Amino acid sequence: MTDAVFSVSFAGPLVTVQDAGRPGNMRYGVPASGPMDSLAYDAANAALGNLPGATAIEISLGGLMLQCKEGAVTLAITGGDFVVEHGAHKTSSWTVLTIHKGERLAIRAGKAGSWAYLAFAGSVESKDWLGRQATHSTSGFGGGALQAGQSLVISDAGIRDDRLGEIVQPDFTPEGPIRVVTGPQDHHFSAGAVERLLSEAYKVTDAYDRMGMRLKGPVLELDGALSIPSEPIVRGSIQVSGDGVPTILLADHQTTGGYPKIATVISCDTDRLAQFRAGHSLRFTSISSDHAIDDVRTLMGLKAQYLSQISVPRGSLAQRLMRENLLHGCVFD
Amino acid sequence: MEPQFRAIADHALLVSFAAEISEDTHAKVVALDTAIGANMPVGVIETVPALVNLLVSFDPIITDHIVVEDHVRSCLKDMEVGQVSGVRRHVHVCYEAPLAPDLNAVATATGLSIDAVINAHLAGDFHVLMYGFAPGYAYLSGVPEPIQVPRKSAPVRDVPAGSVIIAGPQCLITTLTMPTGWSIIGRSPTAILTGDPNHPFLFDVGDHLTFERIDLTTFERLNKGNCS
Numbered sequence: 001m002t003d004a005v006f007s008v009s010f011a012g013p014l015v016t017v018q019d020a021g022r023p024g025n026m027r028y029g030v031p032a033s034g035p036m037d038s039l040a041y042d043a044a045n046a047a048l049g050n051l052p053g054a055t056a057i058e059i060s061l062g063g064l065m066l067q068c069k070e071g072a073v074t075l076a077i078t079g080g081d082f083v084v085e086h087g088a089h090k091t092s093s094w095t096v097l098t099i100h101k102g103e104r105l106a107i108r109a110g111k112a113g114s115w116a117y118l119a120f121a122g123s124v125e126s127k128d129w130l131g132r133q134a135t136h137s138t139s140g141f142g143g144g145a146l147q148a149g150q151s152l153v154i155s156d157a158g159i160r161d162d163r164l165g166e167i168v169q170p171d172f173t174p175e176g177p178i179r180v181v182t183g184p185q186d187h188h189f190s191a192g193a194v195e196r197l198l199s200e201a202y203k204v205t206d207a208y209d210r211m212g213m214r215l216k217g218p219v220l221e222l223d224g225a226l227s228i229p230s231e232p233i234v235r236g237s238i239q240v241s242g243d244g245v246p247t248i249l250l251a252d253h254q255t256t257g258g259y260p261k262i263a264t265v266i267s268c269d270t271d272r273l274a275q276f277r278a279g280h281s282l283r284f285t286s287i288s289s290d291h292a293i294d295d296v297r298t299l300m301g302l303k304a305q306y307l308s309q310i311s312v313p314r315g316s317l318a319q320r321l322m323r324e325n326l327l328h329g330c331v332f333d
Numbered sequence: 334m335e336p337q338f339r340a341i342a343d344h345a346l347l348v349s350f351a352a353e354i355s356e357d358t359h360a361k362v363v364a365l366d367t368a369i370g371a372n373m374p375v376g377v378i379e380t381v382p383a384l385v386n387l388l389v390s391f392d393p394i395i396t397d398h399i400v401v402e403d404h405v406r407s408c409l410k411d412m413e414v415g416q417v418s419g420v421r422r423h424v425h426v427c428y429e430a431p432l433a434p435d436l437n438a439v440a441t442a443t444g445l446s447i448d449a450v451i452n453a454h455l456a457g458d459f460h461v462l463m464y465g466f467a468p469g470y471a472y473l474s475g476v477p478e479p480i481q482v483p484r485k486s487a488p489v490r491d492v493p494a495g496s497v498i499i500a501g502p503q504c505l506i507t508t509l510t511m512p513t514g515w516s517i518i519g520r521s522p523t524a525i526l527t528g529d530p531n532h533p534f535l536f537d538v539g540d541h542l543t544f545e546r547i548d549l550t551t552f553e554r555l556n557k558g559n560c561s
Contacts, residue, residue: 026381026390027366028534029464029471130533139468139509184339184347229354230465230472232381232388236342256383256465264342267393289340289398296343296393 004071004122004157008150009104012062014210016135017126017143018117020053025130026232026255033134033142036115036210036251036274039170039303040079044119046311047076047096047167048160055126055133055143056119057152061277063108064118064146072100073157074121078167080113080275094167098159113275114208122157137210137252162313172302177285178269180238181292185228185260189240190221197238197262198286202246206278210252213273215282219244220262227258236265250274266292268299336361336409338402343393346401349386358385359462360414363539367417368408377401382538383463419461419539424506424523426454426497426544427552432520439499439516442482451546453480454518459504459542464534469508469525471536476502488514495520495556497544522547522555 018041021034035041035058045054057064059082074096077084082093085106091097093116099105107116126133126143133143146152186194202217220240233239237249239259248265251274263284265273276282287295339347348365351358366382369389376395381388391401428436428451440447459475476499484500489512492498496507498515505515508525521544525535536542547555 023390024379025468026379026388027464027538028469029466030468131530136468141468181340181342184341184349229352229384230463231349231383231386232345232347234341234345234388234390254466255381256463266342267344289343292343293393293397300394 002071002157004073004099004120004154005069006066006152006154007069008064008146008148008152009067010063010065010148011146012060012064013145014058014060014137015062015064015146016058016137016210017055017124017133017146018058018135019055019133019143021134021251022130022132022142029255030130030136031251031253031255032235033132033136033210033251035117037079037117037271039173039271040115040275041117041119042303042307043094043167043170043310044076044078044117046307047078048074048119048121048163049311049313050119050121052307054119055124056117057124057146058135059107059116059118061109061114063106065104065106066099066152067104068099068101069151070101071154071157072098072159073154074098074160074163075105076119076163076167077107077116078119079116081111082113082116083108083110094169096160096163096165096167098161098164112277114277115274120154120157121160121163122154125153125155160313162315165314167310170303170306172299172306173272174268174299177283178273179266179287179292179295180236180263180284181266181289182263182286183261184231184264186262188223188228188260189262190223193220193222194262194286196220197246198284201281201283204276204278204280204282207247208278210250212247212249212253213276214245214247216245220246222260228260230256230258233257233261234264236267236270237261238263238265248273266295268292268296338398338405340398341388345388345390346398346405347386347388348405351385354384357414360417362387363417363419364412364414365405365408366538368412369405372408374401374404377404383465417539419537419541421541421543422536424521424535424542424544425547425552425555426519426521427547427549428454428519429549429552432496432549432552433518435516436518439480439482439518443480445479450480450518453477454499454504455544455546457504457544459544461536461538461540461542462503463538467509467511469534470505471525471534471538473504473506473542474502476504478502482516484514485516486514488512489517492517493520495522497521520552522552
């Protein structure tokens with residue numbers, strides 16, 4: 001197999017190389033990074049039959065435009081509802097297509113979603129750091145942010161005709177309020193602050209990047225202690241600064257900090273949270289940590305099933321008919 | 334105070350030893366970190382030591398808060414506080430212009446001569462408390478009392494990597510070009526991000542550290558070897 005070479009004609013801010021992330025280094029100040037929406041990222045790789053954790057490109061609302069300079073490759077685009085333009089053909093994210101030498105591909109913010117994923121039937125050539133290509137956006141370590149003018153090389157680029165077309169979207173993403181487990185510093189807040197967080201609506205502001213999402217809404221008053229001895233932060237921690245404004249820490253969060261944390265978003269809900277845009281209104285609901293474990297196990301089961309379904313090649317038309325026929329137990333003449 | 338356990342979402346447990354920072358408390362954090370590290374239970378991804386507490390992060394598909402808490406309790410019973418001495422690391426520092434833009438201000442604020450500030454800093458016995466803020470940012474305790482100064486009222490932008498900065502009792506060697514409100518008293522050519530895949534960060538939490546003074550010529554020679 002040969003390489004496919006793209007040139008980046010345009011890349012918005014925070015269009016970065018991401019793999020599944022580098023857990024295990026928080027003790028050195030390094031968060032796991034990796035995709036903001038891990039379900040969409042995993043789906044892009046699954047739809048191409050890639051190994052889980054293969055390196056892909058995370059695309060922000062700023063968008064990405066590529067031109068294929070050499071070779072050809074099949075690629076998958078997932079996440080939110082982004083606009084995808086392949087030459088004159090306009091479609092949306094959750095699609096698999098093949099791009100050839102001379103063709104252009106544009107991925108732009110569409111009706112919904114903050115992050116899209118572009119995975120390739122091949123290997124994305126990029127730098128790694130601590131053995132992973134995931135980009136830590138504040139330092140630029142890892143694969144890094146894409147810049148206009150650079151080239152993007154996909155080695156061992158493959159064509160997967162049996163995978164082209166629309167990707168079935170997950171239908172098990174929970175709806176309703178974002179689930180949190182309260183604490184660990186809920187006791188540092190004035191009476192009623194936790195209740196307020198759980199009963200009032202908050203809005204996503206444009207102070208939103210890979211480090212975190214600042215919210216707007218009723219002030220959460222601290223009870224005296226404006227800061228605590230710096231302690232570990234996780235993806236999903238809701239920290240409250242001195243002005244009573246909550247910020248949810250996300251993929252590139254600082255690993256320790258001294259702002260009290262009123263609650264933590266459970267891992268099941270960080271993917272859909274990350275897809276909200278500025279102005280989106282959201283609510284929180286509190287669940288116990290036991291319940292959170294049950295929820296994540298259920299969701300991971302559904303996710304595994306879904307990924308395995310979309311990872312099956314559709315095959316050629318004849319193969320698809322054959323499969324359908326066999327499944328239904330009757331054969332047409 | 335008995336150690337306190339708090340469940341963090343569905344994937345971590347926070348073990349806290351005290352509400353306030355003390356050497357004794359930090360020694361407990363390091364002892365527990367070492368004890369768990371020596372016998373990582375199934376499903377535990379990592380432990381994160383901080384000033385008064387330790388985070389134990391786990392895969393909720395494999396284990397849960399109750400199992401992890403049981404394991405931590407047994408580690409607490411067996412651990413020996415104060416037995417972890419850490420390694421002593423040596424870090425070069427140059428206090429000469431233009432690498433030490435705040436040295437004068439620290440001297441003025443403390444009523445000491447510049448040489449006295451430098452000598453006090455060199456005499457400090459620094460101790461790695463935790464990492465945070467950015468990759469490789471190791472918070473060091475041990476700034477001698479006579480040269481402790483508060484944070485500046487406004488942060489300064491684009492402070493170069495390798496800057497040796499102080500605020501209150503804490504000192505830090507920066508690894509990235511970043512803003513800081515701490516006082517910049519020197520620059521180090523010693524790589525904290527080592528580039529060695531087997532030992533990518535120079536310090537472990539619990540290590541001790543001594544600064545060794547170098548002149549500008551030596552700094553420039555040593556700094557050439559670093560790509561960061």
